[in-house]
Amino acid sequence: MTGPRDRRGLLAEMVRFGLVGVVNTAFGFAVFVALQLTLGTVTHYLVVLVVANVIAIVQAYILQRRLVFRFTGGWWAGLLRFAGVYLGAFCVNLVLLPTLHELLHIPVIPAQAIATVVQAFGTYVLHRVFTFRTRPDAVPPDAPPTPDHLPGDDVPR
Numbered sequence: 001m002t003g004p005r006d007r008r009g010l011l012a013e014m015v016r017f018g019l020v021g022v023v024n025t026a027f028g029f030a031v032f033v034a035l036q037l038t039l040g041t042v043t044h045y046l047v048v049l050v051v052a053n054v055i056a057i058v059q060a061y062i063l064q065r066r067l068v069f070r071f072t073g074g075w076w077a078g079l080l081r082f083a084g085v086y087l088g089a090f091c092v093n094l095v096l097l098p099t100l101h102e103l104l105h106i107p108v109i110p111a112q113a114i115a116t117v118v119q120a121f122g123t124y125v126l127h128r129v130f131t132f133r134t135r136p137d138a139v140p141p142d143a144p145p146t147p148d149h150l151p152g153d154d155v156p157r
Contacts (some may be wrong), residue, residue, distance in 0.1 A: 012135030016068045017124050024063060024118055032112055045108050049097065057086045069132035081131040088126070089119045 032052035033117035039048055061082045065071045071078055093115050 013068060013128075014124075015128075017064075018050075020063045020068050021120055021124070024056065024060040025120060027059055027132050028052060029113065029116055031055050033109060036108065040108075045101075046094070046097070049112070053086070053090055053093075057083065060086075065132070066128060069127065071132045071134075073134070078131060082127070085123055085126045089123055092122070093119060105157065 032048065035043075035052050036045060061079060064082070065078060093112075096115045096118065097108075099109055100106045100114055101108050104111075105150045106114070
C-alpha cells in the first residue's frame with residue numbers, strides 16, 4: 001500500500017518528467033525541424049529522423065537520469081535500458097510518421113509532432129518501470145555507510 005509520502009514522491013516525479021519532457025521534446029523536435037529545413041531537400045526525411053533521434057536521445061538520457069528519476073544505478077546498464085526503450089519508440093515512429101505522412105497526407109513536420117506526443121506517453125511508463133527502476137534491496141543514496149555497502153552503491157555488497 002502506498003502512503004501519502006509515496007504518492008507525493010510519485011507526483012513530484014511525474015511533474016519533473018513532464019517539465020523535463022517538454023524540454024526534451026522541444027529539443028528533439030527542434031533538431032528534427034532544423035535538420036529537415038536544412039538537409040530535407042537533399043536527404044530523405046527518415047534519414048533526418050534517425051540523426052535527430054540519436055542527438056535527442058543522448059540529451060534526454062542525461063536529463064531524465066539526473067533530474068527526473070535521480071537514478072544512481074549503473075551508468076551503462078541504465079543507458080542500455082534507456083536506449084532500448086527509445087529503440088522501441090523509434091520503431092513506432094518509423095511506422096507512424098510514414099503512415100501519417102504518406103497514407104493520411106499530413107505534412108512531415110505536423111506528422112512528426114503527432115508521433116512525438118504518442119511517444120511521450122509510452123516512454124514515461126517504460127522508463128518508470130524498466131529503465132530507471134530501483135530494486136527493492138537497493139541502498140538509498142543517502143544511507144549511512146555500513147560494512148556491506150559504500151555510499152552511492154545501489155545494491156548491497
